[in-house]
Amino acid sequence: MSDEKPASPLTLDIEHTGHTFVVKCHGKLVAGSCDFFYNEVRQLVPGTKKIVLDLSDLTRMDSMGLGTLARLYVHAKSANCRLELTHIGKQIRELLGITNMWQVFGTIGEHGIKMG
Numbered sequence: 001m002s003d004e005k006p007a008s009p010l011t012l013d014i015e016h017t018g019h020t021f022v023v024k025c026h027g028k029l030v031a032g033s034c035d036f037f038y039n040e041v042r043q044l045v046p047g048t049k050k051i052v053l054d055l056s057d058l059t060r061m062d063s064m065g066l067g068t069l070a071r072l073y074v075h076a077k078s079a080n081c082r083l084e085l086t087h088i089g090k091q092i093r094e095l096l097g098i099t100n101m102w103q104v105f106g107t108i109g110e111h112g113i114k115m116g
Contacts, residue, residue, distance in 0.1 A: 008033055009028040009032065010027040010036065012024065013026070014040070019048055019049050022054055029062075029069075031062060037065075045075060046079060050083075051076060053086070056087030
């Protein structure tokens, strides 16, 4: 048996510009990657007033991923930090709509235009 861990289905690129962290997500936010995602983004909250999650390269999200987004939203809001989503793909857009979570998150359009 090998001691190597399987590659995470999710990777993150984090940029800090001004008072905002932009977290670009690559891969899948599914069971098995949620703890990693939550811990990485959660540690950014005390140092900023706004976190933007760029979902342009997020190919899939399941109910565990949605729950993790909700946990991050609550954590950020309690610390007076705004959590916003941008570049939301079709599958994730549908999941947010089906679960009535669309209005919970601040969303930014393709050109920085406030939506929802």
